[in-house]
Amino acid sequence: MAESSRRRLLATYPAEYLVCRDLTHSWRPYAVENEDGGLWRQVVICASCGQLKDRLIRRRTGAVIRNWAIRYVKGYQIAGGLLDADERNEIRRLAISQVSS
Numbered sequence: 001m002a003e004s005s006r007r008r009l010l011a012t013y014p015a016e017y018l019v020c021r022d023l024t025h026s027w028r029p030y031a032v033e034n035e036d037g038g039l040w041r042q043v044v045i046c047a048s049c050g051q052l053k054d055r056l057i058r059r060r061t062g063a064v065i066r067n068w069a070i071r072y073v074k075g076y077q078i079a080g081g082l083l084d085a086d087e088r089n090e091i092r093r094l095a096i097s098q099v100s101s
């Protein structure tokens with residue numbers, strides 16, 4: 001993806017995700033589901049943006065069987081791969097300017 005189109009994309013990036021992009025998500029317990037094979041599916045939710053992720057835990061031992069899998073909310077992901085340093089700077093600038101006067 002061309003640099004200029006990524007910049008345009010960031011300019012319209014949903015405001016509710018900017019803080020999570022800048023400071024990372026604020027995960028909180030959300031649900032625990034019983035799974036076959038003596039497993040729990042532990043689900044956590046981001047208190048800021050509502051994103052969910054889950055992992056599989058063996059009930060008897062507490063061992064992690066499958067690590068976190070993120071369930072991306074619509075509009076969170078940015079096409080074109082990882083953000084570069086300038087793009088992360090822009091996310092930070094936009095996130096801070098939301099709350100500064």
Ligand SMILES: [Zn+2]
Pocket residue numbers: 020024025026046047048049050051
């Ligand atoms: Zn979040």
